Amino acid sequence: MNCNSHLFQNLPPEVKLALTRRQFLGTGGSVLGATALSSLLGQGNALGALAGGGPAVPHFAPKAKRVIYLHMVGGPSQLDLYDYKPAMRDMYDKDLPDSVRNGQRLTGMTSGQARFPVAPSKFNFAQHGGSGMWVSELLPHTAKCVDDMAFIRSMNTEAINHEPAITEMQTGSQIGGRPCIGSWLSYGLGSENHNLPTFVVLVATPTNREQEQAISSKLWSSGYLPGEHAGVSFRSKGDPILFINNPPGVSSDLRRRSLDSVNAINALNLQALGDPETKTRIEQYEMAFRMQSSVPELTDFAKEPESVFALYGEEARKPGTFANCALMARRLVERGVRFVQLYLNNWDHHGNLVKRMPSQCMDIDQATSALINDLKSRGMFEDTLIIWGGEFGRTIYSQGGLTMENYGRDHHPRCFTMWMAGGGVKGGTIYGETDDFSYNVVKDPVKVRDLHATVLHLLGIDHERFTFRTQGLDFKLTGVEKAEVVRQLLA
Numbered sequence: 001m002n003c004n005s006h007l008f009q010n011l012p013p014e015v016k017l018a019l020t021r022r023q024f025l026g027t028g029g030s031v032l033g034a035t036a037l038s039s040l041l042g043q044g045n046a047l048g049a050l051a052g053g054g055p056a057v058p059h060f061a062p063k064a065k066r067v068i069y070l071h072m073v074g075g076p077s078q079l080d081l082y083d084y085k086p087a088m089r090d091m092y093d094k095d096l097p098d099s100v101r102n103g104q105r106l107t108g109m110t111s112g113q114a115r116f117p118v119a120p121s122k123f124n125f126a127q128h129g130g131s132g133m134w135v136s137e138l139l140p141h142t143a144k145c146v147d148d149m150a151f152i153r154s155m156n157t158e159a160i161n162h163e164p165a166i167t168e169m170q171t172g173s174q175i176g177g178r179p180c181i182g183s184w185l186s187y188g189l190g191s192e193n194h195n196l197p198t199f200v201v202l203v204a205t206p207t208n209r210e211q212e213q214a215i216s217s218k219l220w221s222s223g224y225l226p227g228e229h230a231g232v233s234f235r236s237k238g239d240p241i242l243f244i245n246n247p248p249g250v251s252s253d254l255r256r257r258s259l260d261s262v263n264a265i266n267a268l269n270l271q272a273l274g275d276p277e278t279k280t281r282i283e284q285y286e287m288a289f290r291m292q293s294s295v296p297e298l299t300d301f302a303k304e305p306e307s308v309f310a311l312y313g314e315e316a317r318k319p320g321t322f323a324n325c326a327l328m329a330r331r332l333v334e335r336g337v338r339f340v341q342l343y344l345n346n347w348d349h350h351g352n353l354v355k356r357m358p359s360q361c362m363d364i365d366q367a368t369s370a371l372i373n374d375l376k377s378r379g380m381f382e383d384t385l386i387i388w389g390g391e392f393g394r395t396i397y398s399q400g401g402l403t404m405e406n407y408g409r410d411h412h413p414r415c416f417t418m419w420m421a422g423g424g425v426k427g428g429t430i431y432g433e434t435d436d437f438s439y440n441v442v443k444d445p446v447k448v449r450d451l452h453a454t455v456l457h458l459l460g461i462d463h464e465r466f467t468f469r470t471q472g473l474d475f476k477l478t479g480v481e482k483a484e485v486v487r488q489l490l491a
Helices: 005-009 013-018 021-025 033-041 086-091 162-171 181-189 252-273 276-299 306-312 322-334 353-377 448-458
Strands: 066-072 125-128 133-136 149-156 199-204 232-234 339-344 384-389 393-398 409-412 416-421 429-431 441-443 468-470 473-475
Touching: 066 162, 066 181, 066 322, 066 353, 149 441, 149 448, 181 199, 181 339, 181 448, 199 322, 252 276, 276 322, 306 322, 306 353, 322 339, 322 353, 339 353, 353 384, 384 448, 393 416
Parallel strands: 066 339, 066 384, 149 429, 199 232, 199 339
Antiparallel strands: 125 133, 149 416, 384 416, 393 409, 468 473
């Protein structure tokens, strides 16, 4: 089956406009057959792809080329990690003043409580670095990196429950079905590696699994963007991707011939129906074929020197741990993957925080510091943006019973802490302030859409001009409300 320029010429006008630059280029030249089509479809990126209908980005010189996003699923307690409130020790077990809570909407887990007793952090804090950032004793390795980080202590969101909150953090909207930030960057910036996905998702397994939240593939969905921009989830055990290996008795040559035949049929469907998802299917089949050779090398840590495992810790040898995933994230961006999303669950500390928080921090502390220093040693820190944070924070008041050795915290959207490092970020920055109770923002609030606008800016993208038209509307990651780039965070 030949696939040449007549396929493009026979497509409806609206479909021609929807095709990407790489498919447009595939319409000229000699007749190369389905193999040539699939090869062309797998190459290039969307940079400046005006001729094919793609976005003309970056809009200006980027500071970051790639992103590693460390999402702490469940909402880590800013009070026990980064937002030091020493005055609360004198407020132990006293009722949270009504003037502080100010009628805030509560979750069903604490709305029926007769009182809201203040629970100071059990953990000690100390100042670190030239910035003097206060960091909990639970994060001794991370504390050494504070001058590489820009802390936002005034993040806030309108979502008070996990599903809408994490959906907004990932997609810019509490409503499902929108593209996530990784998909937006895949669409806008394309890939630097022909043989690996542009956007990869890793889900680490926490040491303690007492209260995990659901993590679903909708968080790395491409939404209304072409399907090729969805994240590719790597499994932590067994084959990193299902069916990455050929079945017994099927050689690579046979797989190649079978794929060429399937692509030829799909090309006929593309000609007849003009469905962009058919083009996506061809591209994904080709990517899967190329990944059969690239993924085994990627996931083989045998050639990593012992110094790397000393840096990340012995947990990095164990598939599925946060340390192992952090090392994998470095290997992915080192090979040209544009966006790596790493999730770690079990930060939903409604109870037993004093016993659970140390294991969570032990999971991430050394590996997070190692990731920063590893990227530095390879000359990649300056153009790799690292983001750390959850979907909201935790309350100063205890959920349920309170003792000096045990307390829990409910969801708190009004203020929480995130940080960024590398990729054009001004290290040593501490931005925003909360009140003495870490309950309300009192200076420089940052909305989720402001964070997204800032991330896009670091990647050379003007969030106002970065759109995708669907259903007659020009959609943006940052939505329709005013979003501001937080320029104080920029180097």
